[in-house]
Amino acid sequence: MAAAAGGAPLLELRGLHVSFATRAGEVPAVRGVDLALRAGETLALVGESGSGKTVCALAVMGLVDPPGRVVRGSVWFDGRELTALPARELRRLRGRRIAMVFQEPMTSLNPVFTVGDQVAEVLRIHLRMKAKQARDEVIGLLHRVGIPSPESRVDAYPHELSGGMKQRVMIAMAIACKPDLLIADEPTTALDVTIQAQIMELLAALQREMGMAILLITHNLGVVAHYTREIAVMYAGKLVERAPVREIFARPEHPYTRALLRSLPRPDRAHEPLEAIPGTVPSPLELPKGCAFADRCAQVLPRCPSDPPRLVAIRQDHAAACWLHEAVVAAGPEPA
Numbered sequence: 001m002a003a004a005a006g007g008a009p010l011l012e013l014r015g016l017h018v019s020f021a022t023r024a025g026e027v028p029a030v031r032g033v034d035l036a037l038r039a040g041e042t043l044a045l046v047g048e049s050g051s052g053k054t055v056c057a058l059a060v061m062g063l064v065d066p067p068g069r070v071v072r073g074s075v076w077f078d079g080r081e082l083t084a085l086p087a088r089e090l091r092r093l094r095g096r097r098i099a100m101v102f103q104e105p106m107t108s109l110n111p112v113f114t115v116g117d118q119v120a121e122v123l124r125i126h127l128r129m130k131a132k133q134a135r136d137e138v139i140g141l142l143h144r145v146g147i148p149s150p151e152s153r154v155d156a157y158p159h160e161l162s163g164g165m166k167q168r169v170m171i172a173m174a175i176a177c178k179p180d181l182l183i184a185d186e187p188t189t190a191l192d193v194t195i196q197a198q199i200m201e202l203l204a205a206l207q208r209e210m211g212m213a214i215l216l217i218t219h220n221l222g223v224v225a226h227y228t229r230e231i232a233v234m235y236a237g238k239l240v241e242r243a244p245v246r247e248i249f250a251r252p253e254h255p256y257t258r259a260l261l262r263s264l265p266r267p268d269r270a271h272e273p274l275e276a277i278p279g280t281v282p283s284p285l286e287l288p289k290g291c292a293f294a295d296r297c298a299q300v301l302p303r304c305p306s307d308p309p310r311l312v313a314i315r316q317d318h319a320a321a322c323w324l325h326e327a328v329v330a331a332g333p334e335p336a
Helices: 053-061 087-095 115-126 129-144 163-175 194-208 245-252 255-262 326-331
Strands: 011-022 027-035 044-046 068-077 098-101 181-185 213-218 229-234 238-244 312-313 318-320
Touching: 011 053, 027 044, 027 053, 027 068, 027 238, 044 053, 053 068, 053 098, 053 181, 053 213, 098 163, 115 129, 115 163, 129 163, 163 194, 181 194, 194 213, 213 312, 229 255, 238 245, 238 255, 245 255
Parallel strands: 044 213, 044 229, 098 181, 181 213
Antiparallel strands: 011 027, 011 068, 229 238, 238 318, 312 318
16 A cells, blocks of 8 residues: 555554453454554554554554553554564663554543643653653653643643643653654644634644654544544444545545445534434454454445455555456455
């Protein structure tokens, strides 16, 4: 795909499977995901809540804790296979070369420490900075992410900041060591539309300045339209479509992607009701043998419930997993 066109990808997921053991049985959260992201580029991972987006990110960070586990597949970063790294080596990468902005800044920040102390901890651990040097660096970081009066805000506690400011603190913490890869997990959640745009503009500006790659995780296709080159769409733990952003909006090829786009508000259709996707996402404990979207699809074919389609190229840089395309039919069913 696109990530391979200009050289070896910085990040690559190969056949990644992640499951969680529960009393009711094994829950497959990620099922055979393949992704590639080049240095300096942005890839948006899009899908409904529960589709497996965040679990993919946690697998990259090495933060899938029991009862979760990487069942099979691999995560490659700059030529190193991360799932096989010792914990000590992974800790050296995490926070320094790979950083993550977690969901919900309101709960990700520790309420009993100042925001300055929390950002400085990254600098002290990874860059061995002394307290005074770290404090000065934190003030600079807070200024860089657009927090006013950083000299005083550095001593503020999380409850003294707005939601948008908390998110900027989380971004400051993530970029403190100038990472090669930034994973932004729902960075605009719970923020109003104006602040959402400011946060996305901030991430884009930091990317231009630092040259880092960004894996952007979101459920909102509208948010990513102007800020990413490529989109990968997930449903029920699998990738169902992957293409450049313009291709996705102009010629979506999977029924699920089309349904997502039809559900977006549009200025030229302000008086028309939004379309909803009928039905619900299947339980991960009761996934169908074939396409997981079959029960909700208006174009379902007889083979869809029983034969899982594989993700194959339809056009250059555009792949989809759907039996509606002859190329997929010719490729045959996905191996078990």
